[in-house]
Amino acid sequence: MSNLQMIEAAAERLKGHVRRTPLLSSPFLDEIAGRRVFVKPECLQHTGSFKFRGGWSALSALEPEVRARGVIAFSSGNHAQGVAAAARGHGVAAVIIMPEDAPKLKIANTRALGAEVVLYDRATGDRDAIGKQLSEERGLTLIKPFDEPQVIAGQGTAGLEIAEQAAEEGITQADVLVCCGGGGLTSGVALALEGHAPGLRARPVEPEGFDDVKRSLSSGAIQRNDRLSGSLCDAIITPQPGDITFPIMQRLCGPGLAVTEEEALRAMVLAWMRLKIVLEPGGAVALAAALFRGDEVEGDTVIALASGGNVDAEIFAKALETYAV
Amino acid sequence: MSNLQMIEAAAERLKGHVRRTPLLSSPFLDEIAGRRVFVKPECLQHTGSFKFRGGWSALSALEPEVRARGVIAFSSGNHAQGVAAAARGHGVAAVIIMPEDAPKLKIANTRALGAEVVLYDRATGDRDAIGKQLSEERGLTLIKPFDEPQVIAGQGTAGLEIAEQAAEEGITQADVLVCCGGGGLTSGVALALEGHAPGLRARPVEPEGFDDVKRSLSSGAIQRNDRLSGSLCDAIITPQPGDITFPIMQRLCGPGLAVTEEEALRAMVLAWMRLKIVLEPGGAVALAAALFRGDEVEGDTVIALASGGNVDAEIFAKALETYAV
Numbered sequence: 001m002s003n004l005q006m007i008e009a010a011a012e013r014l015k016g017h018v019r020r021t022p023l024l025s026s027p028f029l030d031e032i033a034g035r036r037v038f039v040k041p042e043c044l045q046h047t048g049s050f051k052f053r054g055g056w057s058a059l060s061a062l063e064p065e066v067r068a069r070g071v072i073a074f075s076s077g078n079h080a081q082g083v084a085a086a087a088r089g090h091g092v093a094a095v096i097i098m099p100e101d102a103p104k105l106k107i108a109n110t111r112a113l114g115a116e117v118v119l120y121d122r123a124t125g126d127r128d129a130i131g132k133q134l135s136e137e138r139g140l141t142l143i144k145p146f147d148e149p150q151v152i153a154g155q156g157t158a159g160l161e162i163a164e165q166a167a168e169e170g171i172t173q174a175d176v177l178v179c180c181g182g183g184g185l186t187s188g189v190a191l192a193l194e195g196h197a198p199g200l201r202a203r204p205v206e207p208e209g210f211d212d213v214k215r216s217l218s219s220g221a222i223q224r225n226d227r228l229s230g231s232l233c234d235a236i237i238t239p240q241p242g243d244i245t246f247p248i249m250q251r252l253c254g255p256g257l258a259v260t261e262e263e264a265l266r267a268m269v270l271a272w273m274r275l276k277i278v279l280e281p282g283g284a285v286a287l288a289a290a291l292f293r294g295d296e297v298e299g300d301t302v303i304a305l306a307s308g309g310n311v312d313a314e315i316f317a318k319a320l321e322t323y324a325v
Numbered sequence: 326m327s328n329l330q331m332i333e334a335a336a337e338r339l340k341g342h343v344r345r346t347p348l349l350s351s352p353f354l355d356e357i358a359g360r361r362v363f364v365k366p367e368c369l370q371h372t373g374s375f376k377f378r379g380g381w382s383a384l385s386a387l388e389p390e391v392r393a394r395g396v397i398a399f400s401s402g403n404h405a406q407g408v409a410a411a412a413r414g415h416g417v418a419a420v421i422i423m424p425e426d427a428p429k430l431k432i433a434n435t436r437a438l439g440a441e442v443v444l445y446d447r448a449t450g451d452r453d454a455i456g457k458q459l460s461e462e463r464g465l466t467l468i469k470p471f472d473e474p475q476v477i478a479g480q481g482t483a484g485l486e487i488a489e490q491a492a493e494e495g496i497t498q499a500d501v502l503v504c505c506g507g508g509g510l511t512s513g514v515a516l517a518l519e520g521h522a523p524g525l526r527a528r529p530v531e532p533e534g535f536d537d538v539k540r541s542l543s544s545g546a547i548q549r550n551d552r553l554s555g556s557l558c559d560a561i562i563t564p565q566p567g568d569i570t571f572p573i574m575q576r577l578c579g580p581g582l583a584v585t586e587e588e589a590l591r592a593m594v595l596a597w598m599r600l601k602i603v604l605e606p607g608g609a610v611a612l613a614a615a616l617f618r619g620d621e622v623e624g625d626t627v628i629a630l631a632s633g634g635n636v637d638a639e640i641f642a643k644a645l646e647t648y649a650v
Contacts, residue, residue, distance in 0.1 A: 019347060024369060028437065043601040044349060105650060112353065269638075276368040276634035278601040309601035313594075313649030317642040324638030325430060 002149045002248060004195035007156035007188060010057040014157055017056055017089060019045050021158075023165040023303075026274040032291050036301040038169065039287060040162055041277045043309030047113070049235070049283070050158055050185055050307050051082030051145075057154025058143045059086045067092050069139035072131055076102035077235055078308050079145040084115035095140060097131050103312070146184030147242030155185040159192025159202070162303060166197055173199040175254060175297050177286035179307040180204030180213050181236035183245030189305065190252035200303070203254040205289045207233040207261060207282070213241045213249065214256025222246055232261055232315060235282035235308055257296055263288040268316075269323040271306065280311035327474045327573060329520035332481035332513060335382040339482055342381055342414060344370050346483075348490040348628075351599040357616050361626040363494065364612060365487055366602045368634025372438070374560070374608070375483055375510055375632050376407030376470075382479025383468045384411045392417050394464035397456055401427035402560055403633050404470040409440035420465060422456050428637070471509030472567030480510040484517025484527070487628060491522055498524040500579060500622050502611035504632040505529030505538050506561035508570030514630065515577035525628070528579040530614045532558040532586060532607070538566045538574065539581025547571055557586055557640060560607035560633055582621055588613040593641075594648040596631065605636035 021044045029037045042050035059067060070093035073083040080096045087094035096110050100119035111117050118134065120127050134140060144151065162176060176193060178186040183204065190202035204213045210231055215223040224240045231237055241249065259267075264281045267288035271279045279287070286304040290297065346369045354362045367375035384392060395418035398408040405421045412419035421435050425444040436442050443459065445452050459465060469476060487501060501518060503511040508529065515527035529538045535556055540548040549565045556562055566574065584592075589606045592613035596604045604612070611629040615622065 019349075022344060022347060022369065024344075028434075031437075041601075044347065048601050109353075112356075272603055272641075273638070276366075276373050276603040278597055278603065313598070313645040316597075317645040317649075320638040320642040320645075324642075 002152045002187065002191060002244060004191055006149060006153040007160060007192050010150065010153040011157045011160055013060040014053060014056055014154065018053055018157065020161055021045060023169065024275045024277070028274045029270065029291065033302065034294050035299070037290050038301070038303045039271070039275055040158065040303065040305045041275070042158060042305065042307050043277055043279055043283060047078070047081040047085045048308055048310045049078035049082065050155055051078040052085055053157050054151035054154035054184060055082035055086035055143065056089065058148060058150040059090050061150040062141060066141055069141070070094060071143050072097065072135055072140040073143045073145070074127060074131060075145060076106060078310055080106070080110045080115070081113055083143050084110050084113035088114040095134055097127055146182035147244045149244065152184050152188045152245065154188070156188025156192040158185065158305065159189035160196060162189065162305070163193060163196035163200065166200060166303065171301050173299050174301040174303050175299060176200050176202045176303045176305065177205050177257065177289050178202055178305045179236050179283055179286045180206055182238040183213055183241045183249055185305070185307060186253065187245040187248035190248060194252055201254045202252060204249065204256045205286045206236065206256065206258050207231050207264065207285060208258045210237050211256060211258040212239070214258055216241050216246060217250060217253060217256050233264055233282035233285060235280055235310070236285065257289040257293055259285050259288040259293060263292045265319045266323050267291055269319050272320065273324060277306070278309040278311065279306050280308050283308040327477045327512065327516060327569060329516055331474060331478040332485060332517050335475065335478040336482045336485055338385040339378060339381050339479065343378055343482065345486055346370055348494065349600045349602070353599045354595065354616065358627065359619050360624070362615050363626070363628045364596070364600055365483065365628065365630045366600070367483060367630065367632050368602055368604055368608060372403070372406040372410045373633055373635045374403035374407065375480055376403040377410055378482050379476035379479035379509060380404070380407035380411035380468065381414065383473060383475040384415050386475040387466060391466055394466070395419060396468050397422065397460055397465040398468045398470070399452060399456060400470060401431060403635055405431070405435045405440070406438055408468050409435050409438035413439040420459055422452055471507035472569045474569065477509050477513045477570065479513070481513025481517040483510065483630065484514035485521060487514065487630070488518060488521035488525065491525060491628065496626050498624050499626040499628050500624060501525050501527045501628045501630065502530050502582065502614050503527055503630045504561050504608055504611045505531050507563040508538055508566045508574050510630070510632060511578065512570040512573035515573060519577055526579045527577060529574065529581045530611045531561065531581065531583050532556050532589065532610060533583045535562050536581060536583040537564070539583055541566050541571060542575060542578060542581050545575070558589055558607035558610060560605055560635070561610065582614040582618055584610050584613040584618060588617045590644045591648050592616055594644050597645065598649060602631070603634040603636065604631050605633050608633040
């Protein structure tokens with residue numbers, strides 16, 4: 001279902017709405033990694049993560065009369081904000097279903113982006129039933145976070161930009177490390193690179209203990225995570241790769257990588273110090289792999305896609321105090 | 326001496342070496358300011374500040390045989406790193422004269438960028454004498470931090486980008502607030518805007534108590550600061566505007582603005598939270614004025630040039646703990 005043509009079409013629809021994030025580098029990071037390191041900072045994207053790409057792509061692909069009835073999403077994080085901002089940009093309603101114990105700031109942000117937030121009790125509420133009822137009553141369209149072709153196509157536009165920017169830098173061969181949850185970004189980027197920069201190879205990066213995609217790729221069949229909580233890399237913790245994303249990753253991606261939480265926090269601090277960007281821990285795992293898992297990376301150049309920057313001040317301040325030189 | 330043609334020529338020389346930093350925005354900042362706010366994040370420039378532009382411009386404008394003998398600069402901060410990186414990019418030697426009590430990290434960074442750092446004792450050493458002797462012995466060319474036409478021309482390339490990016494956003498009228506020390510960046514940007522975006526007006530922003538440019542503009546004659554220490558905005562504290570920069574600012578700039586240190590720190594934290602960029606306090610004063618001094622700004626859109634992001638972790642962590650929501 002997902003292919004290069006869909007990504008190129010999404011790029012046309014996103015033009016003038018999405019930010020073309022730059023490609024950053026620092027000689028200090030090159031020295032740590034022992035090779036050239038480039039970082040694509042999707043934290044600078046609208047809403048602070050790449051999720052705006054997929055949200056806009058999905059919204060803009062809907063038939064106007066369907067879109068006009070509004071959209072719905074389940075998320076307590078970056079997907080919520082991406083869909084909310086994309087819906088506002090299209091002038092349509094967005095309902096976001098969030099657990100009532102989600103961070104207050106994330107709830108406030110999602111509301112401030114114009115979405116209607118419906119809270120449910122994780123212990124007693126049935127999120128899917130609430131969503132189903134609202135969708136039926138109002139004719140809302142569900143925007144899934146990753147296993148949805150138009151969302152994958154939107155995320156893939158980051159890969160088109162990487163292909164262009166790598167060519168501008170004269171890079172023809174490199175591993176492209178991608179922070180990976182359900183695989184929407186990774187599979188979209190992989191498809192874009194296959195078409196526009198065949199010497200670049202996408203590789204998923206996950207936190208240790210939550211490396212379902214890595215294990216799925218190495219075993220050849222979808223594997224699940226044992227647990228879904230207990231990581232500061234919350235943005236990229238998902239139960240398992242998607243039914244649509246996994247076959248794409250299996251066909252196109254190099255082996256997965258996994259990093260420790262401490263490595264992610266160190267990479268977050270180094271991105272603060274050397275690139276002047278703000279990453280969340282889950283958005284820093286690709287850079288962490290580039291910096292600290294160099295023996296698992298091939299070639300003289302590596303590109304890390306930093307997926308988002310929505311991190312709590314307390315966590316960030318503590319990491320600075322712990323890991324800044 | 327400085328004019329638009331020099332800026333355009335500098336832009337040609339910088340092509341492929343300088344980063345075209347994006348223009349960022351957030352609905353949350355718009356809401357605080359009560360108008361549209363755009364931020365030009367020069368913290369994302371090589372070496373973490375706009376100073377790389379002026380350094381590269383000055384180095385690249387030298388006659389090759391002069392440049393080959395190397396350059397020298399006096400700086401403990403952003404200019405040091407900008408000149409060091411530009412010299413390395415040209416394959417020539419840079420000597421940076423720094424006080425021996427400069428932050429160790431800044432000394433280490435300047436050395437890591439390939440410069441020879443010569444330390445002097447602020448109390449007993451004569452910085453100018455050391456510089457003069459080294460220059461004569463080795464034939465080094467002095468790169469002044471702001472009152473130098475080719476440095477102004479380089480900084481002005483940020484203004485050319487703002488003119489282009491404003492046009493892309495459909496902005497024809499706006500105040501462009503610029504973090505201002507000696508006026509190299511402000512005067513360069515003002516010249517670029519005069520030529521390429523005459524509806525945009527550059528305005529210097531300084532910390533309260535160190536607002537020599539603001540007072541100079543309002544009195545019509547160069548005014549000095551009473552003191553040069555005691556501000557977290559150290560990057561933009563200079564004794565007085567330059568002999569070259571001041572007449573340009575006088576001819577082209579709107580009135581200066583001044584913000585408190587607390588406003589600068591709050592803006593730094595908001596840039597972290599809403600734009601996912603890292604600013605130093607001195608690099609955040611323009612955004613602070615856009616957010617908190619709206620009654621002194623004209624029009625429905627304001628552009629803030631965020632000049633740099635080289636800040637100590639301790640200061641940053643403390644600001645997050647104090648001002649993050």
